[in-house]
């Protein structure tokens with residue numbers, strides 16, 4: 175299609191947006207709303223839904239222009255689930271009404287989303303979930319318990335998967351819904367975590383009525399819809415370039431430079447090894463970004479989460495040791511319910527503990543290694559004994 | 571900084587179409603003429619190199635002159651293209667003096683900047699592939715030791731010189747400057763050593779009463795030798811990448827086909843995870859190696875750091891990939907007929923060549939100001 179919009183045109187539109195809404199004098203929400211309406215939120219989305227029907231590879235052009243102009247961005251730590259998971263799923267499977275209703279406030283950050291997937295008995299084996307949704311007239315009545323739900327306490331909406339048919343094999347009896355977190359029957363209880371604070375929650379669903387108009391995709395096809403969500407969760411790569419020492423390694427390198435008294439030979443060797451690995455991970459991300467811009471996305475994205483999880487854990491572990499006496503301390507154990515998912519804030523002890531979640535949340539490293547082995551390398555899949563058995567007959 | 575200037579400075583980590591064409595040409599030549607049985611037969615014969623293969627690669631494809639400007643008789647390409655050739659040479663572990671002659675010796679001569687005279691003449695010969703030259707320093711010399719190499723006289727013995735046995739010319743650093751010494755001249759002995767890496771022979775070079783042509787004085791020569799070693803170390807990362815890729819691909823192939831316990835062994839999770847981990851290392855090595863090649867090609871001030879990072883990372887990946895390759899092939903991986911051992915030997919030797927990972931980490935420490943205690 176030769177009519178497709180090109181980089182120069184996108185750059186022009188971005189400059190127009192900046193001229194009409196100078197970042198220095200425009201409020202954050204207003205700027206973001208104008209950006210959405212100009213189709214520059216996610217350029218590959220349809221016109222009218224924050225996009226321009228442009229190739230996805232042109233998004234970095236917009237991001238770079240906006241970053242250079244110091245334009246306000248939506249804070250991905252606050253709206254990550256909506257942005258990275260709910261939005262692509264709604265775009266892929268939603269009705270026109272649903273797209274029109276949800277995408278704009280989601281993107282602007284007016285409405286925070288959470289993900290009601292995991293259950294006490296279904297984590298890695300997500301399709302084993304037991305939360306039930308039973309049809310009742312125009313509604314579905316939902317009962318069950320979800321767990322480890324990040325940001326549920328600040329979320330307005332949730333993406334939810336529930337079992338609508340227990341008599342078929344587990345992958346086939348699931349449906350996908352949008353749940354209103356303010357509805358009666360939704361109860362969010364803080365779940366204190368390893369860092370002392372409660373970033374995630376238990377969510378109890380008791381007789382929650384969800385209108386059928388808030389179902390995403392066909393009844394019983396929820397697993398397929400969820401695949402879109404999960405793929406987007408794992409392969410989230412932004413247009414932004416990370417500068418050298420941009421991640422956790424920067425903090426440690428700074429401490430090393432500023433506090434010579436802390437240096438030992440052993441720590442020096444480990445620091446240099448990790449510095450090199452962090453730099454290589456940065457370059458790998460940059461290469462992936464360039465592939466995307468060139469229209470040749472590679473499978474590397476599925477590996478980046480693995481790499482960053484391990485690096486964050488090793489670097490933050492090194493940091494605690496480097497700090498010595500100070501590493502024995504912890505900033506604050508007060509139980510709080512933060513609004514943001516924060517990986518790098520606070521002190522070294524917090525970073526060390528929080529990073530342990532990096533290899534669990536969004537698919538464990540073990541599960542991601544399975545995915546790389548099977549989908550990228552083409553190695554044989556695990557033998558399975560749960561595929562042809564009705565969900566209700568599975569051992570639990 | 572505007573988006574444009576930032577984009578202009580960002581390294582180009584992809585492959586161009588021309589680079590992919592070059593890759594195809596080199597790969598199909600090596601597949602025809604340097605498959606594993608041929609390489610194994612070759613290393614057991616008296617001639618370390620298949621001279622006809624080198625002729626095809628050097629002159630037929632023009633690989634020998636990639637780094638040399640057209641007016642000096644070369645192809646006028648860059649380190650990016652040379653890196654692609656090295657990826658393929660790593661993938662096939664074919665013996666060919668590309669790294670030592672077409673990269674290191676060539677880069678040294680280029681750095682001398684001569685437009686005519688003996689250095690320019692030798693460059694033209696190297697570019698055509700008619701003759702080869704090697705730097706008469708131990709193969710383990712890191713770029714940081716380039717300047718320190720300018721000592722002594724033409725009366726000397728140098729051990730562990732890579733590919734000296736096949737070279738026509740030796741580039742010899744001395745306190746007086748850099749000399750070109752004909753390998754076949756009186757007073758020059760090149761004594762082959764028994765090397766760990768069978769596909770890249772080493773020799774001891776002894777000069778006693780030899781004469782040579784002085785190409786440069788000590789000062790400029792030191793800088794040129796440093797640049798040659800930097801290019802060698804940087805592009806060696808691409809050889810290590812190609813080698814690691816071959817090891818991973820073959821290991822995946824083997825474990826999918828090999829059955830034990832009534833299953834392909836590649837369906838066992840402990841193996842799948844190891845191969846997936848290796849894949850992640852290989853894609854990361856590719857980014858690091860491309861970054862080094864691009865930095866060398868563009869003459870970026872970042873080149874020393876890009877090279878040190880690539881070497882510190884890719885050495886380990888290549889050795890890891892080759893070790894996993896032997897292990898996951900089981901008994902057959904320990905046999906002489908199976909090529910896995912060629913890769914392990916090359917990978918281990920490469921991890922010492924032009925400086926160990928530890929030496930390169932020390933360079934990183936200096937370059938980014940993370941000093942030792």
Ligand SMILES: Cc1cc2nc3c(=O)[nH]c(=O)nc-3n(C[C@H](O)[C@H](O)[C@H](O)COP(=O)(O)OP(=O)(O)OC[C@H]3O[C@@H](n4cnc5c(N)ncnc54)[C@H](O)[C@@H]3O)c2cc1C
Nearest residue numbers: 289290291292297298322323324531534535536537538540
């Ligand atoms: C900080 C944090 C935030 C989270 N936020 C959310 C959220 O917002 N919404 C939500 O729905 N969920 C959320 N989760 C839950 C998360 O998705 C699950 O914890 C994760 O999928 C793992 O499931 P599990 O905890 O049941 O572990 P299990 O599945 O019980 O795994 C236990 C161990 O077994 C391993 N294992 C399991 N299956 C396999 C296999 N096939 N092969 C090899 N090893 C295997 C795992 O890797 C792990 O080491 C969050 C988790 C954390 C830590």
